[in-house]
Amino acid sequence: MVESVNHGLPGGYDQGMRPGTEDHDLARTLAVLHRQVALRYGAVAREAGLTLQQAETLCRLERSTPSFGELARLLGCDKTNVTGLIDRLERRGLVRRDPDPADRRVSRAALTDEGRATVRRLSERFADVVAEHCATLPASDRRSLARLGAAAARALEEAP
Amino acid sequence: MVESVNHGLPGGYDQGMRPGTEDHDLARTLAVLHRQVALRYGAVAREAGLTLQQAETLCRLERSTPSFGELARLLGCDKTNVTGLIDRLERRGLVRRDPDPADRRVSRAALTDEGRATVRRLSERFADVVAEHCATLPASDRRSLARLGAAAARALEEAP
DNA sequence: TATTGTTATACTCTATAACTATA
């Protein structure tokens, strides 16, 4: 196993663990994992004729119907992007604009039936890809990763 | 701990684990984690006046000087994008084009000193963000996640 | 007055097709 090897950080801390090195290990792992997932997830999205952003947006709408401002925050982009993003998804019949009954300024983005089917298709396809590639890992490791990764995602989600 | 809860998959497999459910758990975790990392990593890149793609590109050049075609494969995009991407980074003094002595068709992308300093700054800033948010996780969990995440990244990298 | 979504603008990212210069 080579996971704890020093990956070329300047200075060479091979002998003793300097405080802070573990932070870099975890951060580096998260960055590398993020890149590989983005590559595979992007390929799945492209297969379905969607951009990565469109796929992300659809998945964000699976469990809620956020306002455009909330959606911008969820996606980490400016609210001005959301207008065009939803325009394009609406034009393809995957999303619809629902007026908010309590505040007439607000629009909420909601999946259409076809949008919901698309999300399901994306999720299953991505799960297949992950299963195929991660079959080499022990089942116990896969379970641990699912548990720890979810905890890390929650930690990263918290403010600030 | 709520890690093993069924997160709203249609059908409700609360009673017995159906074969394949674990695949979905891992895939869902990887997708969620990927989104949160992209949000934090994107914020760090933006702080430095870079797009996420530019930051990714710089990091890819930390340990090698790939040809433009190889870089396109690493980034998961078409080779035609690499020209402009390197153009913009070159204009900012972060990257330079090195001719390949063995094949005069090939250009290799290499970090300048300033580019290398930028990568170091991005890495440290991102490590700080990760450390800050993940401080709530037990140290043993952080170590396990670094190990398992790296293994998963390698598994996802393999063809196909 | 403050907020929500929108538009206008400018720049970046992305893929397809056609090109050039090497091999």
Place this chain on the structure above:
DNA sequence: TATAGTTATAGAGTATAACAATA
């Protein structure tokens, strides 16, 4: 002829500033 990088083009993603409708 095949390949590496480039250009032209078109569409999508991105942020800033200014705006209309609503609160």
